[in-house]
Amino acid sequence: MKHFFRNEKNKPTDTTEILFNAAEKIPHHIAIIMDGNGRWAQKKFLPRIAGHKEGMNTVKKITKRASQIGVKVLTLYAFSTENWKRPDTEVSFLMQLPVDFFDTFVPDLIKENVKVQVIGFTDQLPLHTKKAVEQAIEDTKNNTGMILNFALNYGSRSEMLEATKQIAEQVKAGELAVEDINEVVFEQQLMTTTLGEYQDVDYMIRTSGEERISNFLLWQNAYSEFYFTKVLWPDFDEAALEQAIGVYQTRHRRFGGI
Template sequence: MINFFKKKNYKEEIKEELNIFDEKEKIPSHIAIIMDGNGRWAQRRFLPRIAGHKEGMNTVKKVTKRSSQLGVKVLTLYAFSTENWKRPDPEVTFLMQLPVDFFDTFVPDLKKENIKVQVIGFTEGLPSHTRKAVMEAVEETKSNTGMILNFALNYGSRSEILEATKNIAQLVKDNSLEIDEIDETIFESQLMTASLGAYQEVDYLIRTSGEERMSNFLLWQNAYSEFYFTNELWPDFNEKSLENAIGVYQKRHRRFGAL
């Protein structure tokens, strides 16, 4: 006898929505998100811009957990760019405090969810308290074997590529590498995302707030990624928003230049 009142388990509910558990290859392994629209979200509510950044932090928690549950391998979040230093000092000061507050409250959940924290960017340029909070989160979660939550902090892709080029040039100068040996594998080994291994390349780039540009984010790694732009502001983006975005991805046919 069928029990029509039996509660569906979590996996059954998600399977109905996304049809993903039988075809896990349709889940993007590496999702990168440009989290845009915090300031506009706050202004529309007649709140200071920092209120939007604070609410955006809660969105990060929601999206991180759902991504892990859906089987995403790497979630890279553009948290602070090398160009963001141009913003007003009070806003920058608040943004530099956010990682401290975020990890202070979220690391226990990350450990429970088996999520590993990593960071890319020129972290030596961060304030000491920001860098300390990030490095402690990396250390506390280093043994986790699940999804990698990869924060791009003080990150700029052009600078990353320039640094990789300088590193390779130095190897050639030191006679550790021949020019003819330089290929994509060698180049990628010098990028900040090298530690991601097989998941270094982005499968799916999501940008919120309706803007449609790359903003100097993972230019090399996004060479063949699928793009998804949504008008939702980042604080309004939630678990359902993520599922909808992945649903769009599942309908794409990635050819990588072939037929």
């Protein structure tokens, strides 16, 4: 089965041709706000949790395809620091999802050579969720392919506040001079520092038609390209990902230049 991207004339183009001729235009770091699970379920007269369950199946499909295309890091906004405000039953289900997801998908991740990482305030997660995450990280630590980076109990403002506090402590302890604080020093305190050269996001995708960042990787998204689609996350399949990347390949990133 062939897969296609859309070129600048919106005509289908064979994926293999695009990858061969423009491999450098594959975004190294894609970040996705997986929005629309609840609305997907509502449209089908199902409970919201059914949407979240189907959304995890989409994660599996998109992870595999992104890895095959050549993406280096795929960061998925799985649970924000604000999501605790949702009904207790929904939060409990969301906290169980990583357990079920990794229980069934880790063998595939190993087969695909995908490495699991997590950013967020994981110390605040329920014990069973935290254990599942830590086990997945351990099981895939030797993989050398794409990094599947889950943002779990993550909020960008809190991340930057914590980074600021850590730098302040270094200054207070005499380990760092104020005049030596720069972007590199700050980035070293962010949760994404383990991503190394791929710390900055190249392409930020949000599904469901909403057009906002929602406290997601505010620093890392400084120069990323944005793509908003009305497709609800459970319906965002491999072809939708390819179409999004096709749009990315038509853009010219200037980084403040000409």
